[in-house]
Amino acid sequence: MTSPGGTDATGRRFSRRSVLGLAGAAAATGAAAGAGITLAAAHAGDEPQAEGGTGDAYAFTGAHQAGITTPAQDRLHMAAFDLTTTERADVVALLRAWTYAASRMTQGLPAGDFGPGSGPYDAPPDDTGEADGLPASGLTITFGFGPSLFRDADGRDRFGLAARRPALLEDLPHFPGDALEPGRTGGDLVVQACAHDPQVAVHAVRNLSRIAFGTAAVRWSQLGYGRTSSTSTSQATPRNLFGFKDGTANVKAEEADAVRDFVWVQPGDDPAAAWMAGGSYLVARRIRMMIETWDRAPLREQETIVGRTKTTGAPLSGGTEHTEPDFALAGRDGVPLVAEQSHVRLAxxxxxxxxxxxxxxxNYTDGSDGLGRLDAGLFFVAFVRDPARQYVPMQNRLARDDLMSEYLRHTGSGLWAVPPGVPDGAALGGTDGAYVGQELFEG
Structure with a gap:
């Protein structure tokens, strides 16, 4: 996997040749096998940055993990893992290996030092090779820890972490109308890979799964295409599979105060889990849409359910897409123009x-079921500072009152604690390099 460029610690662009030269020099001195290497691809500052293009690379290191406030890419591959080991040291070794591989793949490099066509001839390659020759494609890889990492379903503290579990990290409740499938729900660890090229995203999760063999196994995975929300003011609001613009009021990366208040865990939020400061909580819900039933609904009904026009996304109270809805405005019959049970009002x-x-x-489409209906819908992903305040009450309200609920089936669910990023300039890889979640295991 190759990349035409990235940035150095001062924000300047660097060439693919310079990245390969740095990695090669580190390998030649044995750094990758010992104390680890420092990737010069890291961009200084709190937020990873990249210019818009499939060849651009986001820094893996920083105060926060990439893939949260990063401008949403076009493709997703998310996977949850169950740990098959009972040894804490094995988990740490896995996170070290994952961190090193992720730091390379996000820069357009192979997952391992040798790559798909080199290394010992009688051993499996340390990169699977399907992304060889492709650019970095804006790849970000984000890691999270589920409630079961701290105590499993039997209440066991397998890895001695129970005392450091964040108070907010609990399994999401069973919301009204949930039809959750165990094989699509939960997981000790979660990996979110986002990129502009689906093959790059799939390659990332495939190689992390390969590295995890013997320590963790995939519990479930989900491919997503066509982002359904924007995380930057530079992005237009996309449409979901019902054909409506979705997530207009979403927090944007440029809203510094909102990001601080609603996304990042702040120091002092949870003294028992101080390691979470600078992190966030990832909520994921697999929501199947009853596409065929929706497609037979009249346009008036569709717009009433959503609370917006289907063409422009403007609220039914008037204006443009970004006009604040006027929930008090009523028509001649005295009925509010934006229905009280509309999705826009309740959300x-x-x-x-x-x-x-x-x-x-x-969006996701996973073929058709036995009745010929599309198994398609929304793979909902959100990052929040406090899921108990920001997500659970809202979802309870939507599940109970939203007119759209008639057309939705929630089949997968999960909540994970996403730790802060690996510090800029940290040595990665080897047996003593920095890794994601280090403060949880060693703090």
């Missing part, structure tokens, strides 16, 4: 104690 911050979320959802 709006004014109906949720002013709370907002950062959404990174994707």
């Amino acid at each position: 709006h911050p004014s109906s949720n104690d002013g709370q907002r979320i950062l959404r990174r959802g994707y």
Whole structure:
């Protein structure tokens, strides 16, 4: 896997040749096998940055993990893993190996030092090779820890982490109408890979799964395409599979105050889990849409259910897409123009104690079922500072009252604690390099 460029610690662009030269020099001195290497691809500052293009590379290191406030890419491959080991040291070794591989793949490099066509001839390659020759494609890889990492279903503290579990990290409740499938729900660890090229995203998860063999196994995975929300003011609001613009009021990366208040865990939020400061909580929900039933609904009914026009996305109270809905405005019959049980009204911050979320959802299509109906819908992904305040009350309200619920089936669910990023300049890889979640295991 190759990349035409990235940035150095000062924000300047660097060439693919310079990246390969740095990696090669590190391998030649034995750094990758010992103390680890420092990738010069890291961009200084809190937020990873990249210019818009499939060849651009986002820094893996930084105060926060990439793939949260990063402008949402076009493709997703998310996978949850169950740990098959009972040894804490094995988990740490896996996170070290994952961190090193992720730091390379996000820069357009192979997952391992040798690559798909080199290394010992009688051993499997340390990269699977299907992304060889492809650019970095804006790949970000984000890691999270599930409640079961701290105590499993039998209540066992397998890895001595129970005392450091964040108070907010609990399995999401069973919401009204949920039809959850165990094989699509939960997981000790989660990996979110986002990129502009689906093969690059799939390659990332495939290689992390390969590295995890013997320590963790995939519990479920989900491919997503066509982002359904924007995380930057530079992005237009996309449409979901019902044909409507989705996530207009989503928190944007440029809203510094909103990102601080609603996305990043702050120091002092949870003294028992101080390691989470600078991190966030990832909510994922697999929501099957009853496409065929929706397609037979009249346009008037569709717009009433959503609360927006289907063409422009403007609220039914008037204006343009980004006009604030006027929920008090009524028609000649005295009925509010934006229905009280519409999706827009129930999901709006004014109906949720002013709370907002950062959404990174994707459309999905997983073929058809036995009746010939599309198994398709929304793979909802959100990052929040406090799931108990920002997500759970809103979803309870939507599940109970939203007119759209008639057309939705929630089949998968999960909540994970996403730790802060690996510090810029840290040595990665080897037996003593920095890794994601280090403060949890060693703090």
